């Protein structure tokens with residue numbers, strides 16, 4: 001792939017993957033996104049737990065993937081806390097970077113998509129892809145789809161689309 005023409009001098013092409021996981025499901029999906037994205041040598045890929053992710057991580061990212069679960073019909077608390085923390089700082093910095101949502105859910109996921117989309121659109125960040133919802137136990141197919149998401153996001157950054 002080629003170097004993004006959209007990047008200025010000194011800026012890096014970086015995909016930020018932020019995840020919150022209790023049982024390990026979202027962690028394994030985030031890891032698959034990471035592995036897929038890492039295939040593109042022109043793009044730096046940063047994997048952060050939501051509790052550790054900062055506005056500085058977001059500031060240096062060309063795009064973000066948020067991987068989180070649905071809990072009680074809403075975005076999981078750890079992911080919500082991350083968005084709460086960066087919301088005003090991101091607005092202040094005009095961080096209009098594109099994002100992708102990957103939701104792990106027992107049987108629904110729509111509430112988590114609604115919550116995350118609503119908060120991110122308020123910054124306002126734009127959705128780079130349709131939200132991906134993985135229902136039930138994480139399967140090999142889910143992991144492959146997550147890796148494909150990572151590849152697609154990295155390719156978009158590399159080509160200067162994001």
Ligand SMILES: Cc1cc2nc3c(=O)[nH]c(=O)nc-3n(C[C@H](O)[C@H](O)[C@H](O)COP(=O)(O)O)c2cc1C
Nearest residue numbers: 021022023025026069070071072073105106107108
């Ligand atoms: C407290 C709790 C509430 C949950 N609520 C929902 C829910 O409302 N809808 C749903 O589809 N799955 C629900 N689930 C299932 C989780 O979304 C699912 O197990 C997911 O894979 C958890 O990922 P994580 O452990 O990596 O955070 C819930 C799980 C827990 C522990």
